[in-house]
Amino acid sequence: AQTIHQWPVAEIKAVGSPLSLGCTIKGKSSPNLYWYWQATGGTLQQLFYSITVGQVESVVQLNLSASRPKDDQFILSTEKLLLSHSGFYLCAWSPDNTEVFFGKGTRLTVV
Amino acid sequence: AQSVTQPDARVTVSEGASLQLRCKYSYSATPYLFWYVQYPRQGLQLLLKYYSGDPVVQGVNSFEAEFSKSNSSFHLQKASVHWSDSAVYFCALSIPGNTGKLIFGLGTTLQVQP
Numbered sequence: 572a573q574t575i576h577q578w579p580v581a582e583i584k585a586v587g588s589p590l591s592l593g594c595t596i597k598g599k600s601s602p603n604l605y606w607y608w609q610a611t612g613g614t615l616q617q618l619f620y621s622i623t624v625g626q627v628e629s630v631v632q633l634n635l636s637a638s639r640p641k642d643d644q645f646i647l648s649t650e651k652l653l654l655s656h657s658g659f660y661l662c663a664w665s666p667d668n669t670e671v672f673f674g675k676g677t678r679l680t681v682v
Numbered sequence: 683a684q685s686v687t688q689p690d691a692r693v694t695v696s697e698g699a700s701l702q703l704r705c706k707y708s709y710s711a712t713p714y715l716f717w718y719v720q721y722p723r724q725g726l727q728l729l730l731k732y733y734s735g736d737p738v739v740q741g742v743n744s745f746e747a748e749f750s751k752s753n754s755s756f757h758l759q760k761a762s763v764h765w766s767d768s769a770v771y772f773c774a775l776s777i778p779g780n781t782g783k784l785i786f787g788l789g790t791t792l793q794v795q796p
Contacts, residue, residue, distance in 0.1 A: 577725075603782050615726075615772065615786045622781070630783065661725055668782035669714060669733065673726040 573598035577662050577674035584652050584681055592647040592677050594662030602664040604645040605671065606637055609659040621645060657681045684709045686773050688787035696795050697765050703758040703790050705773030713775040715756040716784065717747055720770045729771075732756060733778075743767070768794045 577594040584590060596602050606618040608631075619637035621627045627637045634653060638646045645662055662674040685708045695701055707713060714733050718726040730741025737749040747758045756773060770791050774784040 605782065607784075614788045615774075615784070617783050620781050620783065628781075665782040668776070668780065670728065670731060671716075671776070671782055671784055672728065673718075675725040678723070 573602075573664070573672070575662060575664055575672060575674040577660075577677055579677060580675070581678040582680070584679065586654055586681055587651050590647075590649050590652050590656070590679070592660055592662075592679075594645050594674050596643045596645075596664045599643075599664065599666060601642060602666060603668055604639060605663040605665070606645065606647050607661040607663060607673075608633070609661065609676075611658060613658075615661065619647070652681045654681050684713065684775060684777065684785050686775055686785055686787035688771075688773055688790050690790050691788065692791045692793070694793045694795060695763055698762050701758075701760045701763045701767075701792070703771050703773075703792065705756045705758065705787060707754050707756065707773075707775050709754075709775060709777070711778075712751060713777055715747075715749060716774045716776070717741065717745070717756075717758050718772045718774060720772065720789075722769075726772065729758070763792075763794050765794045765796055768792055 574597045604621045607615045609615045617630045621639040635649045659676050661676045663671050665671045687706045716731045717729040720726050729745050730739050732739050732749045740746050770789045772789045773787045
């Protein structure tokens with residue numbers, strides 16, 4: 572069975588500090604990978620997607636970047652956090668652009 | 683542009699009562715449609731999905747949804763709710779053959795009263 576693991580579970584970071592969030596998918600080779608963001612109490616918005624190692628497409632510009640250094644790993648990062656980056660970040664995967672499965676998310680609070 | 687509308691921000695029902703959560707979509711053809719549930723401080727869990735065929739689809743925990751092309755709707759239903767069903771429910775669509783990008787509605791918070 573496939574599993575998706577996100578880290579960290581939660582972060583409290585200062586404005587202007589760097590950020591790195593990660594997720595790993597096990598049990599599925601060459602999955603499509605996605606980062607979604609959910610503002611507190613809001614809906615979900617796709618930020619990035621990747622269909623293969625080394626290739627990442629940006630969907631929404633939020634002064635964030637993403638990378639896929641390995642087939643099973645997806646990283647979300649920024650060098651300088653803004654207050655508006657606060658929220659819930661969800662990594663997700665799909666075997667074939669149909670069903671999408673989500674990780675448990677990382678709650679980010681920027682202070 | 684594609685969109686998903688969940689007209690009810692909050693629904694309150696009594697335990698054991700039936701439930702319908704509404705979802706309307708906007709897309710020129712038939713999209714893939716999904717219902718996800720989010721429990722407090724957790725990720726999303728897929729409840730059910732519709733790709734094509736039988737308009738009534740069964741999901742986990744006795745949830746079902748009915749697709750209506752004429753009404754551009756995909757309402758979620760349950761015959762008898764339990765207090766543990768209290769959560770936020772999201773309707774979403776994706777475009778067949780696209781990148782798997784999900785477009786979500788704003789969500790409906792379901793509160794089940796004992």
